[in-house]
Amino acid sequence: MNIGYATVTETRRLYGDVYETWFSAPELAAGAQPGQFIMLRCCDDASYAAGDPTSNIQHPTSTIDADPLLPRPMSYYRVRTTTTGQEWGILYDVVGRGTAWLANCNPGDRVYAWGPLGNGYEIDRNAGNLLLVAGGIGVAPLVWLAEDACARGLNVTMVVGARNESLIFPASMLPPQVEIVVTTDDGSAGRKGFVTEPFGELLEWCDQAFACGPNVMMEAMAGVARKARVRRPVQVLLEERMGCGTGICYGCAVDVRVRGGRKMKLVCKDGPRFDIRDVW
Amino acid sequence: MNLSVDIATAGKRSLTLTNPVMVASGTFSYGVDYAKIFDIQRLGAIVSKTTSMQARAGSPTQRIDETPAGMLNSIGLQNVGMRVLARDLAPKWARWKVPVIVSIIGSTVEEYGDCAAFLETTPGVAAIELNISSPNAQKGGMEFGQDPDVAAAVTAACVRATQLPVIVKLTPNVTSIVDIAKSVVDAGASALCCINTLQAMSIDVRTRQPRIARTFAGLSGPAIKPVALRMVWQVARAVSVPVIGCGGISTATDAIEFLMAGATAVQVGTATFRDPLAPIRVLDGIESYMRENNIADIHEVIGAARPTST
Numbered sequence: 277m278n279i280g281y282a283t284v285t286e287t288r289r290l291y292g293d294v295y296e297t298w299f300s301a302p303e304l305a306a307g308a309q310p311g312q313f314i315m316l317r318c319c320d321d322a323s324y325a326a327g328d329p330t331s332n333i334q335h336p337t338s339t340i341d342a343d344p345l346l347p348r349p350m351s352y353y354r355v356r357t358t359t360t361g362q363e364w365g366i367l368y369d370v371v372g373r374g375t376a377w378l379a380n381c382n383p384g385d386r387v388y389a390w391g392p393l394g395n396g397y398e399i400d401r402n403a404g405n406l407l408l409v410a411g412g413i414g415v416a417p418l419v420w421l422a423e424d425a426c427a428r429g430l431n432v433t434m435v436v437g438a439r440n441e442s443l444i445f446p447a448s449m450l451p452p453q454v455e456i457v458v459t460t461d462d463g464s465a466g467r468k469g470f471v472t473e474p475f476g477e478l479l480e481w482c483d484q485a486f487a488c489g490p491n492v493m494m495e496a497m498a499g500v501a502r503k504a505r506v507r508r509p510v511q512v513l514l515e516e517r518m519g520c521g522t523g524i525c526y527g528c529a530v531d532v533r534v535r536g537g538r539k540m541k542l543v544c545k546d547g548p549r550f551d552i553r554d555v556w
Numbered sequence: 557m558n559l560s561v562d563i564a565t566a567g568k569r570s571l572t573l574t575n576p577v578m579v580a581s582g583t584f585s586y587g588v589d590y591a592k593i594f595d596i597q598r599l600g601a602i603v604s605k606t607t608s609m610q611a612r613a614g615s616p617t618q619r620i621d622e623t624p625a626g627m628l629n630s631i632g633l634q635n636v637g638m639r640v641l642a643r644d645l646a647p648k649w650a651r652w653k654v655p656v657i658v659s660i661i662g663s664t665v666e667e668y669g670d671c672a673a674f675l676e677t678t679p680g681v682a683a684i685e686l687n688i689s690s691p692n693a694q695k696g697g698m699e700f701g702q703d704p705d706v707a708a709a710v711t712a713a714c715v716r717a718t719q720l721p722v723i724v725k726l727t728p729n730v731t732s733i734v735d736i737a738k739s740v741v742d743a744g745a746s747a748l749c750c751i752n753t754l755q756a757m758s759i760d761v762r763t764r765q766p767r768i769a770r771t772f773a774g775l776s777g778p779a780i781k782p783v784a785l786r787m788v789w790q791v792a793r794a795v796s797v798p799v800i801g802c803g804g805i806s807t808a809t810d811a812i813e814f815l816m817a818g819a820t821a822v823q824v825g826t827a828t829f830r831d832p833l834a835p836i837r838v839l840d841g842i843e844s845y846m847r848e849n850n851i852a853d854i855h856e857v858i859g860a861a862r863p864t865s866t
Contacts (some may be wrong), residue, residue: 346829517618525583525620525629526631527619528619530617
């Protein structure tokens with residue numbers, strides 16, 4: 277994990293209220309894997325704007341400075357190389373004060389951040405066919421996983437689900453080798469229904485599955501996986517409200533199955549990747 | 557430039573810090589996580605996550621929420637228990653330069669005493685801090701800190717059980733924090749820490765439910781700083797033992813305000829969640845302030861805002 281300022285290089289709206297923001301700060305994604313995340317402090321930064329981070333004595337905490345208070349956890353969504361160097365991006369739905377602040381960032385703006393954090397997805401060495409299941413904005417970490425898997429020559433099928441057509445991540449932004457199955461709750465694009473149906477149908481095809489989305493979606497997937505004729509390992513990325521992202525505040529606890537019972541684990545430090553059977 | 561301060565002075569119950577910047581209980585886990593991130597040995601002291609004799613699982617989620625310039629937490633005292641603390645953590649602390657103060661909680665007065673006695677024989681522990689102020693414990697915590705007699709009984713039990721300095725962390729959720737402060741000092745407290753979180757809550761208007769699983773939580777962060785400062789001012793005037801200021805301290809300026817109000821040391825808490833380097837920035841900022849103002853000794857700052865007649 278590294279700590280520092282990431283400089284925004286680009287912010288743009290992709291669809292609905294979903295934005296992508298790119299940063300040039302390679303040290304803040306050094307060694308990062310798909311499924312890992314970064315904490316971003318989404319607030320104006322008068323304390324350190326002077327450039328000398330130790331000079332905060334000159335800039336007492338103001339209300340603006342402390343609001344929104346908590347940093348936001350964001351999965352790495354993609355990495356890219358530009359003429360000026362390595363960049364990493366995040367993909368997010370504008371749902372509150374933090375994400376609204378991010379969407380208003382312009383190129384050159386600086387965001388205080390620390391990462392990479394947590395445990396990302398792990399592709400089994402023997403896996404050839406990968407099934408990726410994305411619900412809503414949960415697509416973010418799976419885009420990078422899909423790119424990474426395709427680059428390794430693996431077969432990727434991706435189920436992309438959302439409420440309606442306008443909230444579906446554009447297929448044109450995924451690697452062309454990826455087989456895409458779209459579902460929408462209202463049938464405005466792809467198959468009408470939830471991602472659980474194609475997930476159940478494709479489970480036997482895959483060697484390993486990876487999911488990210490609302491808890492209700494992943495819980496339903498757990499039910500499908502339990503009833504399936506075949507056992508396939510399914511890794512899920514969990515989301516929970518976080519204070520610190522590093523395991524010191526104990527805010528993001530989740531009750532998971534461990535040998536001999538259940539235990540409160542921390543999404544940020546012990547996760548966010550868990551085996552679906554340990555959670556539901 | 558002298559930054560060292562005494563938190564406790566009597567015999568084995570003495571504790572001198574190289575500087576007044578500590579990290580608050582519950583905001584730094586057991587200290588080992590950030591050892592890789594910055595030089596934690598520079599801190600005045602580390603206060604551990606509150607620990608009970610037996611491990612506790614803590615509250616269900618949702619445990620935290622963001623509020624204007626603050627946050628709510630209801631972690632529910634999730635902790636590893638004294639045996640794991642002594643086996644896995646204290647041996648590391650024993651090799652550190654920075655003193656580690658263990659925050660303790662019990663379900664009964666006796667259990668507080670048991671924790672204190674247990675830590676008496678654990679190498680690597682510099683002092684104990686009594687958590688009689690957490691609003692999130694199902695048993696113990698704030699219920700022992702809201703009545704002067706009960707608070708005194710817990711303090712006395714711990715002072716009897718250990719020779720280590722006993723710091724008592726007070727709750728602001730009382731009619732008169734000064735009465736509680738005087739009572740625990742009479743019972744033998746070496747120092748006081750003011751304040752723990754303010755009991756609070758929030759409601760999600762879409763679901764029509766409290767956001768925090770256990771309904772009530774503790775409010776911390778910059779939002780509570782003026783309240784904490786006022787209480788430190790009042791308590792420092794009323795007692796003769798050192799007072800440690802805590803509550804919304806995010807910058808060196810905040811810390812200096814608490815010192816000027818009469819605090820001997822300060823604890824940085826929630827600020828560490830929004831900047832892992834916050835404690836060290838506060839220390840650096842205090843040093844810069846002293847240099848810029850030609851202050852040779854931190855004691856010139858402590859109590860500087862108080863009327864000289866008191």
